Amino acid sequence: MKVRNRAYQFTAIDDCIWQRTIRVYPNKRTESTIQILPLRNIFVFLCKNLIEIMFANRLLIIGNGFDLDLGLKTSYSDFIESDNFKSIAHKYQLLDFLSEKFHTEKWIDLENFLRLFAEQYKTGKALPKDTETAFEKLRDSLCQYLTNIDFQLKTESVAATLLKEVVDNGYFQILSFNYTDINQILLSLNIPNKDVQYTYIHGNLKDKSIIIGFQDDVDVAKPTYFMIKSHSPYYRSCNVRAQLEEADEIIFFGHSLGATDYHYFSDFFKQQSDLTSKKVKPKKIRIFTYNESSRQEILAQLRDMNEHRINYLYDLNDLRIYRTMEDQEDIKLYFRELQENGIEAHRRILDRASELLL
Secondary structure, eight states: OEEETTEEEEEEEOTTTOOEEEEEESOOSHHHHHHHTTHHHHHHHHHHHHHHHHHOOEEEEEOHHHHHHTTOOOSHHHHHTSHHHHTTTTTSHHHHHHHHHHHHHSSOOHHHHHHHHHHTTTTSOOOOTTHHHHHHHHHHHHHHHHHTSOOOOOTTSHHHHHHHHHHHHOOEEEEEOSOSOHHHHHHHTTOOOOSOEEEETTOOTTTTOOOOSBOTTSOOOGGGGGGBGGGSTTOOOOOHHHHHHHOSEEEEESOOOOGGGHHHHHHHHHHTTOTTOSOOOOOEEEEEESSHHHHHHHHHHHHHHTTSOHHHHHHHSEEEEEETTTOHHHHHHHHHHHHHTSHHHHHHHHHHHHHHHO
16 A cells, blocks of 8 residues: 555454564565565464463472472471471370371381371270370470471482472472461572462462371271361362362472372373373473382283373373483473473563564
């Protein structure tokens, strides 16, 4: 369209985002038309990135291995050996049972040992009257112990670096199976809290709402139901399954995927390994564990969850398992990938595309 002498307007309208770009050229020859055509490529590129920014959905799921990698003494073994537990250990039959199990087996799986204690009474044997009091004392003691642990964190640890990259990435929500305060961790690591969203699955120390116990599917007598996690007064709906279903990328760090939280993940990994299902949405799954031994334990758990179809899980998804003690170079490459696919990187792309359109 002629605007004035030696001024012709060329208009390009992108059919994806309906943005109009206008250029004025001194003539209306074919080469002027060709000059404006590459703008369509910019429009398409811009549109695709806008969609990615609007709908990116990523999860970081952390277990106790995350805190341990940061250098925090948050294991149940540390707690059992602390003065907090020892001061009450022999006052109640339940706690005496836990103490004996720990010293016999040289380690402790608190949830499993609580289950073993409860199962003793499912045949009608009378439960000690002070068991519920002992259970609450145990919870309070654990809360006190964790509140007072030394919070000198390993700033160069893989967990610390990952947390920084996740926060900077801008698209992640955090699901924590730990009790420790994420804000306190961010503050100690000098990581600005950029309004990161996080959910505590088992309660947290900040409001003393920590939840201990075992899962619902354990067969125990009614008098011991108070030990079931979902019976805790602090238990809340967290919609873990729905978030796993909706996520495009999921990172697990320091979570064993073991029996205690099996029910949260079994359906998810089974679905992601189902060749016949039309509902399978390929996902990027990254699992961080400590060493080769723990990697094999993770694979064994996944094998149990998905009916022995680990190869399908790999084929239908983008799955990697990183060993923090051995796979440093691969981990660095993944961290770079998080940087390149973060919200700040996308903003720079959009800014650059906008400049090209001007």
